[in-house]
Amino acid sequence: MARMTSKADVPPGTLDMLILRTLQLEPMHGLGISRRIEQITHGTFQLNPGTFFPALYRLEQDGLIKSAWGRSETNRPAKYYRLTASGKRRLKEELRHWSRVIEAINRILEAPQEG
Amino acid sequence: MRWVNRIQSVIANLFSTKRAEQQIDEELQAHLGLLVEEKMRQGLSEAEAMRRSRLELGGIEQVKQAIREGRHGASLESVLQDIRIGARVLLQQRGFSFVAVLTVGIGIGSMTAIHSFSQFLFNQSVAGASRSEELATVFVNYKNTRSTRPSNAYPHYLELKERQSTFTDLAHYFRFETVFATDEVADQVTVETVSGNYFRVLGVMPALGRVLEMEDDREDAEVVAVVSYALWRRSLGGRSDILGQRISLNGIPTRIVGVAPRDFVGIDLDNFTAPAFWVTLHFPFQAPSLRSIPVGQLLTSTAGGASVGRLRPGVDARIAAANLNGLAGNLSVVGNRRIDSITVIPVSQARIAPGEQARTGPRLNIFFAVSGIVLLGACFNVANFLITRSTARRREFAIRLSLGATRLRVIQQLFIEALLLSIVSGVAGVLLASALLRAFGTTVSRFLGIPLTMEVSLDPTAYSIAAILVVASALVFGIIPTVLASLRNPVDDLRNPKPTWTWVGFRISFRQVLLTLQVALAVMLMVAAGLYGRSLYNISQIDTGYNTDSMLLARVVYRSITSTAARQAFLRDLLDQLRAHPEVASVTAGPGTPFGFVQAKVSLPDNPDLTIDTRTTQAASGSFETSGIRLIAGREFDESPSDKDGSVIINKVLADSLWPNQNGIGRAVNHNGVPRSVVGIVEFDRCFGLLASPGPCSWTAFVPQGFQVNLRLRTHGDPARFAPELRRIVRAIHSDVAITDVETLGSHVAALTANHRTSALISSVFAFVGIALVAIGCFSLFESLVKDSAREIAVRIAVGATPRKVISTTLSRGFALVVLGTAIGLGASAVMTGRIADQLFNVASTDMATFIATAIGMIVVGVVASYWPARSAAHKEPITALRQS
Secondary structure, eight states, X not given: OOOOOOSOOSOTTOHHHHHHHHHHHSOEEHHHHHHHHHHHTXXXXXXXXXXXXXXXXXXXXXXXXXXXXXXXXXXXEEEEEEEOHHHHHHHHHHHHHHHHHHHHHHHHHHSOOOO | OHHHHHHHHHHHHHHOHHHHHHHHHHHHHHHXXXXXXXXXXXXXXXXXXXXXXXXXXXXXXXXXHHHHHXXXXXXXXXXXXXXXXXHHHHHHTHHHHHHHHHHHHHHHHHHHHHHHHHHHHHSOOOTTSSSGGGEXXXXXXXXXXXXXXXXXXXXXXXXXXXXXXXXXXXXXXEEEEEEEEOSXXXXXXXXXXXXXXXXXXXXXXXXXEOOOOGGGSSTTSXXXXXXXXXXXXXXXXXXXXXTTXXXXXXXXXXXXXXXXXXXXXXXXXXXXXXXXXXXXXXXXXXXXXXXXXXXXXXXXXXXXXXXXXXXXXXXXXXXXXXXXXXXXTTSOOBTTBOEEXXXXXXXXXXSSOXXXXXXXXXXXXXXHHHHHHHHHHHHHHHHHHHHHHHHHTHHHHHHHHHTTOOHHHHHXXXXXXXXXXXXXXHHHHHHHHHHHHHHIIIIIHHHHTOXXXXXXXXXXXXXXXXXXXXXXXXXXXXXXXXXXXXXXXXXXXXXXXXXXXXXXXXXXXXXXXXXXHHHHHHHHHHHHHHHHHHHHHHXXXXXXXXXXXXXXXXXXXXXXXXXXXXXXXXXXXXHHHHHHSTTEEEEEEESSOTTOOEEEEEEETTEEEEEEEEEEEEEOTTHHHHHTOOXXXXXXXXXXXXXXXXXXXXXXXXXXXXXXXXXXXXXXXXXXXXXXXXXXXXXXXXXXXXXXXXXXXXXXXXXXXXXXXXXXXXESSOGGGGHHHHHHHHHHHOTTOEEEEEEEHHHHHXXXXXXXXXXXXXXXXXXXXXXXXXHHHHHHHXXXXXXXXXXXXXXXXXXXXXXXXXXXXXXXXXXXXXXXHHHHHHXXXXXXXXXXXXXXXXXXTTOHHHHHHHHXXXXXXXXXXXXXXXXXXXXXXXXXXXXXX
């Protein structure tokens, strides 16, 4: 899938997985998702709205997440996203794939160096 | 089922754009609200919270644009949107769109028409035949023969048909001219005599009745014919009860057994004449009076035709040629004709004789190239317009770029507009091309005097050519302005400077370069039109040597009259009746047309070294008087036997070269080896051809021979109106005699110069289009130049410059471009016109007068076209101009 490159520090190709993973716990609105990701990574990942919102819309169009209007904790209107069944399946695949990638990269990095 | 979701969302995005937009908007607003609330909870003031939130969001419009472009079907949606916008823009600027479609359409249309025409001539499948790509023509090339269309001896055809192994079957055919007559009409027609398997080999199915079969092609078979669809409709009333009826063909009763399909015109396209009848090779085509020559002589001796066959599956022309050439050595010798080689050519490439192809091909190529130049000019013009317009729309694009549209998106929109424009032009062009071809088949060919008896329609490949031209034009006039527009920095455009390149210190805009090129192209077209025009004028000023007023020409074909004596009696009878007619001033008969002379060598008995190559024909008594040729000395022929055997009339050119400054009357010459004495000297000197230079001519007394004779009548009234009366008189004397080629001397001369008129007509049309393009181009460029410098002009007028001065300053810029373009065009013309030198009559291809007139004409066009914008600028109130800028 072609993706907009941005100045965000999120590694390319992982933003979808991060959003799905965040929504696995509970339905959340856009700001909630991005704040949660920032908190958990201690601010390492700053989400650029120009990348983040298109990703949300794309995931929804792919049927991986679903949205509904609701009220925030401060009673403001907000659009809440939740994971669909196919979203859960997709997240599992992505996680499996990701751990394989990480394992492979670690093997390369930990391999004894020549010389 | 992710793809189902995707398709759903594509459709949803395409059809509920508004709702989707609204949702995005609501969500972003809500998001902003949450952000502000968050910041306020951290203790910021509402205003500061709002400011920081906006900063963090980074521009709502840009985020929206990013979402739009990330959506499924976004590219399709944007294309549809651009088509909508483009159509709206084009409709708004109706004047521009009309001119663009017209000019580009003319370019595409003429190229498509010419392409179709050359496809028709050089690469056409045989209409009416099945799978004509399998058909190939077999040419037997004989040693020591030279003719434009090789012809195969029938015995060789039979032997080849028997022994070859690469064709499923071979058929044989040849054409001859004869007279066809019914109770109502008599006319000279082309008849194709074909082997019995001809229709089966070609796979031609009859429109009515049946085609010819093997059983028809026997000496003892009944004489039958298949009639062409065109003649059936024209002369036989298109009635279906024609089957079984008898007509007279060559004076022989012939039964019609079928009607050929509508499109089928045989294989050969030479001279654009289609056969009117097909008969078998055993048709007794010699006149009955010539029974002394064995019937079917043609079948046993050297007279020739052409062979056509259907290649076996997997065999191509090359393999077939190898097979036939392998057999060539073992074929019997027919007469004195020895086989050199055998050529096999796919039938589509063999429909025009090679000699004809060599003459017509280059001419069509020139027209094709000229149409290409016109199209290029039209595209430049449209590009010019689009640049002007994109300059005006630069703010619009700058705003869109600033709001987050990618450059690609802006380029896409501009290109789609250009494509829309060129597609509409292409459709107009195709319509124009088919109209042109239809006009060519009827009015134009009549006007030009080209005997076209076939319909040329739009070739199927013409559509793909038109499509290619559409894309090419869109690239030319779409890409140039588009790239120029997108290379620019939006911030600069919001500040509004002008797009210029700096070249050796001059500020040149791209459209100024385009205009210069366009002027150059138009100059080339004008030079070509000027040269052809002058050439045509020179032709019209030729003294034909005849008195062209009220002279009617006609050919009488009396093949069906059996004996020589009867034919002579018929001719005497006819001439007597015509002489007695109150409408006829005088009449004469002869073997040839007014410019149809043959070679003859004239020498002096006492000086055998002096042999003069002359052109000769025969003249009857009173021939020179009827023709309006002045007799300088001596007399015309009388009907005496001594004149027939021993007299000659020569022209002044010949007399002067034989006996300079002496009287030639009564002197003896050898005329083609026959001693004759000169009885008259005349002025006429066009015997080498209408367009050839004057030369020595000679005449001997007329002795009727063969099956036809040419009449020349001088009438009291309009000669053309005497034609029906002439036909009536001929038919009243003998119903099986055809009268053909009835035309006035004027139209005969016109037909001889048809090629020149075609070139002059086509090049003038192109030149006119070229001038129009330049005028439009100049006008639009100067208008935008004036707009761009409105402020400068206003300031100058405000500080006291006179309108006159302002006009001349503005004009001088345009003037420089036009002069530059004219110079380039003249230079290019001087190099290129050498190619048409052989098509010009008495005009050098670098004719100074034409070049100078073209230069003046182009500069006048440029000045006139730029005058109005400059004038309107000069008369503007300075304060208005300053306010507007």
